[in-house]
Amino acid sequence: MSENVFETILENRCSQPQQLIEVLQDVQETFGYISEEAMTAVSKELGVPVIEVYRVANYYKAFSLAPRGRHVITVCMGTACHVRGAPRMLDEVRGQLGIEPGQTTSDKMFTLERVNCLGACALGPVVVLDGKYYPGMTPNKLRKLVQSVRQAEKEVAADA
Ligand code: FES
Numbered sequence: 001m002s003e004n005v006f007e008t009i010l011e012n013r014c015s016q017p018q019q020l021i022e023v024l025q026d027v028q029e030t031f032g033y034i035s036e037e038a039m040t041a042v043s044k045e046l047g048v049p050v051i052e053v054y055r056v057a058n059y060y061k062a063f064s065l066a067p068r069g070r071h072v073i074t075v076c077m078g079t080a081c082h083v084r085g086a087p088r089m090l091d092e093v094r095g096q097l098g099i100e101p102g103q104t105t106s107d108k109m110f111t112l113e114r115v116n117c118l119g120a121c122a123l124g125p126v127v128v129l130d131g132k133y134y135p136g137m138t139p140n141k142l143r144k145l146v147q148s149v150r151q152a153e154k155e156v157a158a159d160a
């Protein structure tokens with residue numbers, strides 16, 4: 001972690017214990033995840049026990065304790081989505097990417113996550129890619145969606 005960037009994050013806050021979540025949000029946004037090093041530094045700066053920092057960082061889905069891929073695919077496995085075929089969506093992504101929920105592909109392109117409800121039950125099965133909701137998903141649509149991301153990445157790499 002860049003110490004200067006981290007100092008800036010803390011300077012922008014008042015280093016008060018009640019700002020723990022805001023500081024963790026800043027760290028997540030800046031680095032894409034919250035490392036052990038970051039948790040230790042936040043603990044020290046805010047005067048919050050490191051176990052509490054870990055508890056909060058581990059509790060909220062918005063925080064990641066490991067680096068995420070450039071694209072995050074979230075498959076809802078809640079009851080409403082489950083009965084509409086969510087397990088087939090999860091199998092499709094697993095098959096295409098060769099990873100399990102919570103894992104990131106070796107090229108750091110994709111992270112796969114699963115959640116228990118996205119609050120859009122009537123639209124299931126729902127998959128979220130990089131924050132965008134895709135309702136009524138099918139394995140075929142999902143395959144094309146992943147392929148379109150791969151294609152877009154190839155085009156960006158070719159232009160660079
Ligand atoms: S169960 Fe999937 S959105 Fe609610």
